[in-house]
Amino acid sequence: YSSPGLCQSVAMFPPAGHLLSLLLVIDAGGTVPSPQGVPQGCYAAEEAGERTFRCSQAGLSAVPTSIPNDTRKLYLDANRLVSVPAGAFRHLPVLEELDLSHNILAHLSGAAFQGLAGTLRRLDLSANQLASVPVEAFVGLKIQANLSANPWRCDCALQEVLRRVRLAPGTGTGIVCGPGARPDLVGQEFLPLVGEEELCGTGRGGARRSTDVALLVTMGGWLVLVVAYLAHYVWQNRDKTRRPLKRAPVLPVRSEDSSTLSTMV
Secondary structure, three states: OOOHHHHHHHHOOOOHHHHHHHHHHHHOOOOOOOOOOOOOOOEEEEEOOEEEEEOOOOOOOOOOOOOOOOOOEEEOOOOOOOEEOOOOOOOOOOOOEEEOOOOOOOEEOOOOOOOOOOOOOEEEOOOOOOOOOOHHHHOOOOOEEEOOOOOEOOOHHHHHHHHHOEEOOOOHHHOEEOOOOOHHHOOOEOHHHOOOHHHOOOOHHHHHHHHHHHHHHHHHHHHHHHHHHHHHHHHHHHHHHHOOOOOOOOOOOOHHHHHHHHHHO
Protein backbone atom coordinates (compact mmCIF):
# COMPACT_ATOMS: atom_id res chain seq x y z
CA TYR A 1 0.00 0.00 0.00
CA SER A 2 1.22 3.51 -0.72
CA SER A 3 0.02 7.01 -0.48
CA PRO A 4 1.50 10.40 -1.54
CA GLY A 5 2.03 11.40 2.11
CA LEU A 6 3.91 8.23 2.93
CA CYS A 7 6.16 8.62 -0.12
CA GLN A 8 7.02 12.17 0.87
CA SER A 9 7.89 11.05 4.41
CA VAL A 10 10.16 8.28 3.15
CA ALA A 11 11.88 10.67 0.73
CA MET A 12 12.88 12.95 3.62
CA PHE A 13 15.18 10.28 5.15
CA PRO A 14 18.84 10.30 4.00
CA PRO A 15 20.19 7.42 1.90
CA ALA A 16 21.22 4.32 3.76
CA GLY A 17 24.95 4.97 3.19
CA HIS A 18 24.76 8.47 4.69
CA LEU A 19 22.72 7.19 7.61
CA LEU A 20 25.34 4.53 8.33
CA SER A 21 28.12 7.14 8.26
CA LEU A 22 26.17 9.33 10.65
CA LEU A 23 25.69 6.42 13.04
CA LEU A 24 29.42 5.65 12.93
CA VAL A 25 30.25 9.26 13.73
CA ILE A 26 27.86 9.25 16.69
CA ASP A 27 29.30 5.94 17.90
CA ALA A 28 32.86 7.36 17.70
CA GLY A 29 32.03 10.08 20.16
CA GLY A 30 30.77 12.78 17.86
CA THR A 31 34.04 13.46 15.97
CA VAL A 32 33.70 15.56 12.87
CA PRO A 33 34.98 14.08 9.60
CA SER A 34 38.32 15.56 8.47
CA PRO A 35 38.19 18.29 5.84
CA GLN A 36 39.27 17.45 2.34
CA GLY A 37 43.08 17.04 2.07
CA VAL A 38 43.68 16.70 5.82
CA PRO A 39 45.11 13.28 6.78
CA GLN A 40 42.93 10.89 8.72
CA GLY A 41 43.33 11.50 12.43
CA CYS A 42 44.42 15.14 12.07
CA TYR A 43 42.40 18.21 12.93
CA ALA A 44 42.74 21.95 13.40
CA ALA A 45 41.56 23.70 16.56
CA GLU A 46 41.89 26.85 18.65
CA GLU A 47 43.81 26.15 21.87
CA ALA A 48 44.40 29.02 24.29
CA GLY A 49 43.68 31.43 21.49
CA GLU A 50 46.33 29.96 19.17
CA ARG A 51 45.75 28.08 15.96
CA THR A 52 46.75 24.45 16.57
CA PHE A 53 47.05 21.50 14.20
CA ARG A 54 47.14 18.07 15.81
CA CYS A 55 48.22 14.86 14.11
CA SER A 56 49.09 12.85 17.21
CA GLN A 57 48.90 9.07 16.78
CA ALA A 58 47.64 9.47 13.23
CA GLY A 59 49.85 6.72 11.76
CA LEU A 60 51.78 9.18 9.60
CA SER A 61 54.95 8.03 7.83
CA ALA A 62 55.70 11.43 6.29
CA VAL A 63 55.20 15.06 7.27
CA PRO A 64 51.79 16.10 5.87
CA THR A 65 51.67 18.89 3.30
CA SER A 66 48.14 20.07 4.06
CA ILE A 67 48.92 21.86 7.33
CA PRO A 68 47.18 25.28 7.46
CA ASN A 69 49.70 28.07 7.01
CA ASP A 70 48.35 30.00 10.02
CA THR A 71 49.29 27.16 12.40
CA ARG A 72 51.18 28.25 15.51
CA LYS A 73 51.37 24.89 17.28
CA LEU A 74 51.96 21.67 15.37
CA TYR A 75 51.81 18.23 16.98
CA LEU A 76 53.16 15.32 14.93
CA ASP A 77 54.05 13.16 17.91
CA ALA A 78 53.53 9.40 18.24
CA ASN A 79 53.63 8.62 14.53
CA ARG A 80 56.00 6.67 12.27
CA LEU A 81 58.08 9.53 10.86
CA VAL A 82 61.55 8.35 9.81
CA SER A 83 63.00 11.62 8.52
CA VAL A 84 62.30 15.32 8.16
CA PRO A 85 63.14 16.56 4.64
CA ALA A 86 64.42 19.99 3.69
CA GLY A 87 61.84 22.76 3.88
CA ALA A 88 59.19 20.52 5.43
CA PHE A 89 57.72 23.47 7.39
CA ARG A 90 58.71 26.50 5.33
CA HIS A 91 55.06 27.18 4.42
CA LEU A 92 54.28 27.81 8.10
CA PRO A 93 55.43 31.42 8.65
CA VAL A 94 54.03 31.78 12.18
CA LEU A 95 54.88 28.35 13.64
CA GLU A 96 56.05 28.68 17.25
CA GLU A 97 55.90 25.15 18.65
CA LEU A 98 56.73 21.86 16.92
CA ASP A 99 56.36 18.44 18.54
CA LEU A 100 58.10 15.56 16.72
CA SER A 101 58.52 13.34 19.76
CA HIS A 102 57.86 9.58 19.94
CA ASN A 103 58.52 8.87 16.28
CA ILE A 104 61.31 6.82 14.71
CA LEU A 105 63.27 9.76 13.35
CA ALA A 106 66.78 8.76 12.36
CA HIS A 107 67.61 11.60 9.98
CA LEU A 108 67.15 15.37 9.90
CA SER A 109 67.96 17.39 6.82
CA GLY A 110 70.30 20.32 7.30
CA ALA A 111 67.41 22.48 6.07
CA ALA A 112 64.66 20.66 7.98
CA PHE A 113 63.60 23.84 9.82
CA GLN A 114 64.18 26.24 6.96
CA GLY A 115 61.97 29.32 7.21
CA LEU A 116 61.38 29.00 10.97
CA ALA A 117 64.34 31.04 12.24
CA GLY A 118 62.25 34.02 13.24
CA THR A 119 59.28 32.24 14.78
CA LEU A 120 60.03 28.77 16.19
CA ARG A 121 60.46 28.83 19.96
CA ARG A 122 59.96 25.23 21.15
CA LEU A 123 61.06 21.99 19.50
CA ASP A 124 60.55 18.47 20.86
CA LEU A 125 62.70 15.73 19.31
CA SER A 126 62.62 13.37 22.28
CA ALA A 127 62.08 9.62 22.10
CA ASN A 128 63.32 9.10 18.56
CA GLN A 129 66.23 7.22 16.95
CA LEU A 130 68.55 10.18 16.41
CA ALA A 131 72.25 9.33 16.74
CA SER A 132 73.48 12.62 15.28
CA VAL A 133 72.00 15.79 13.80
CA PRO A 134 73.48 18.34 11.39
CA VAL A 135 74.47 21.61 13.04
CA GLU A 136 73.16 23.47 9.99
CA ALA A 137 69.60 22.51 10.91
CA PHE A 138 69.78 24.72 14.02
CA VAL A 139 71.59 27.76 12.62
CA GLY A 140 69.60 30.91 13.30
CA LEU A 141 67.07 29.19 15.56
CA LYS A 142 66.39 30.58 19.02
CA ILE A 143 64.62 27.61 20.53
CA GLN A 144 64.10 25.61 23.66
CA ALA A 145 64.64 21.99 22.70
CA ASN A 146 64.01 18.56 24.18
CA LEU A 147 66.65 16.13 22.86
CA SER A 148 66.28 13.40 25.46
CA ALA A 149 65.72 9.67 24.93
CA ASN A 150 67.72 9.33 21.69
CA PRO A 151 70.69 6.97 21.04
CA TRP A 152 73.17 9.83 20.61
CA ARG A 153 76.61 9.20 19.17
CA CYS A 154 77.97 11.96 21.44
CA ASP A 155 79.95 13.65 18.67
CA CYS A 156 81.07 17.18 17.93
CA ALA A 157 77.87 17.91 15.99
CA LEU A 158 75.78 17.33 19.11
CA GLN A 159 78.15 19.48 21.13
CA GLU A 160 77.76 22.34 18.63
CA VAL A 161 73.96 21.96 18.68
CA LEU A 162 73.91 22.26 22.46
CA ARG A 163 75.77 25.56 22.12
CA ARG A 164 73.01 26.92 19.90
CA VAL A 165 69.88 25.79 21.75
CA ARG A 166 68.46 25.98 25.26
CA LEU A 167 67.45 22.66 26.73
CA ALA A 168 63.93 22.30 28.08
CA PRO A 169 63.99 22.19 31.89
CA GLY A 170 64.68 18.73 33.29
CA THR A 171 65.63 17.16 29.95
CA GLY A 172 69.43 17.44 30.10
CA THR A 173 69.88 14.21 32.04
CA GLY A 174 68.03 12.34 29.30
CA ILE A 175 70.74 13.07 26.70
CA VAL A 176 72.67 9.80 26.96
CA CYS A 177 75.35 8.29 24.72
CA GLY A 178 73.97 5.42 22.66
CA PRO A 179 75.54 2.32 21.08
CA GLY A 180 77.20 4.37 18.33
CA ALA A 181 79.30 6.33 20.82
CA ARG A 182 82.79 5.48 21.97
CA PRO A 183 82.61 2.24 23.99
CA ASP A 184 83.64 3.84 27.27
CA LEU A 185 80.95 6.53 26.88
CA VAL A 186 77.96 4.29 26.13
CA GLY A 187 75.25 4.81 28.72
CA GLN A 188 76.77 7.99 30.13
CA GLU A 189 75.12 11.42 30.24
CA PHE A 190 76.49 13.72 27.59
CA LEU A 191 76.40 17.08 29.35
CA PRO A 192 79.16 16.28 31.88
CA LEU A 193 81.35 15.14 28.95
CA VAL A 194 80.96 18.26 26.81
CA GLY A 195 84.21 19.80 28.06
CA GLU A 196 86.34 16.80 27.08
CA GLU A 197 88.26 17.54 23.89
CA GLU A 198 88.71 13.87 23.02
CA LEU A 199 85.02 13.72 22.10
CA CYS A 200 85.90 15.64 18.94
CA GLY A 201 87.70 14.06 16.04
CA THR A 202 88.78 15.68 12.80
CA GLY A 203 85.38 17.16 12.13
CA ARG A 204 84.18 20.72 12.47
CA GLY A 205 84.94 21.13 16.15
CA GLY A 206 87.96 18.86 16.13
CA ALA A 207 89.66 20.73 13.31
CA ARG A 208 89.35 24.01 15.18
CA ARG A 209 90.71 22.47 18.36
CA SER A 210 93.58 20.83 16.46
CA THR A 211 94.48 24.20 14.97
CA ASP A 212 94.43 25.83 18.39
CA VAL A 213 96.64 23.11 19.85
CA ALA A 214 99.12 23.38 16.96
CA LEU A 215 99.28 27.15 17.41
CA LEU A 216 99.93 26.80 21.13
CA VAL A 217 102.66 24.23 20.52
CA THR A 218 104.34 26.48 17.95
CA MET A 219 104.23 29.49 20.25
CA GLY A 220 105.57 27.39 23.10
CA GLY A 221 108.47 26.23 20.93
CA TRP A 222 109.42 29.78 19.99
CA LEU A 223 109.20 30.83 23.63
CA VAL A 224 111.55 28.03 24.68
CA LEU A 225 114.06 29.05 22.00
CA VAL A 226 113.97 32.70 23.08
CA VAL A 227 114.45 31.79 26.74
CA ALA A 228 117.33 29.45 25.87
CA TYR A 229 119.03 32.15 23.81
CA LEU A 230 118.69 34.73 26.59
CA ALA A 231 120.04 32.28 29.16
CA HIS A 232 123.02 31.50 26.95
CA TYR A 233 123.69 35.21 26.35
CA VAL A 234 123.53 36.05 30.05
CA TRP A 235 125.79 33.14 30.94
CA GLN A 236 128.43 34.22 28.43
CA ASN A 237 128.42 37.81 29.68
CA ARG A 238 128.65 36.57 33.24
CA ASP A 239 131.83 34.65 32.42
CA LYS A 240 133.39 37.70 30.80
CA THR A 241 132.73 39.92 33.83
CA ARG A 242 134.42 37.38 36.10
CA ARG A 243 137.70 37.34 34.12
CA PRO A 244 140.53 39.59 35.65
CA LEU A 245 141.43 42.67 33.67
CA LYS A 246 144.90 42.60 32.05
CA ARG A 247 147.14 45.48 33.11
CA ALA A 248 149.01 47.37 30.43
CA PRO A 249 152.79 46.66 30.51
CA VAL A 250 154.94 49.35 32.17
CA LEU A 251 157.76 50.46 29.90
CA PRO A 252 161.10 51.26 31.58
CA VAL A 253 162.19 54.87 31.42
CA ARG A 254 165.64 55.43 30.01
CA SER A 255 168.05 57.57 32.04
CA GLU A 256 169.12 59.55 29.00
CA ASP A 257 165.57 60.61 28.34
CA SER A 258 165.24 61.69 31.94
CA SER A 259 168.40 63.78 31.77
CA THR A 260 167.34 65.38 28.55
CA LEU A 261 164.01 66.19 29.99
CA SER A 262 165.60 67.75 33.08
CA THR A 263 167.94 69.87 30.97
CA MET A 264 165.10 71.13 28.81
CA VAL A 265 163.10 72.08 31.86
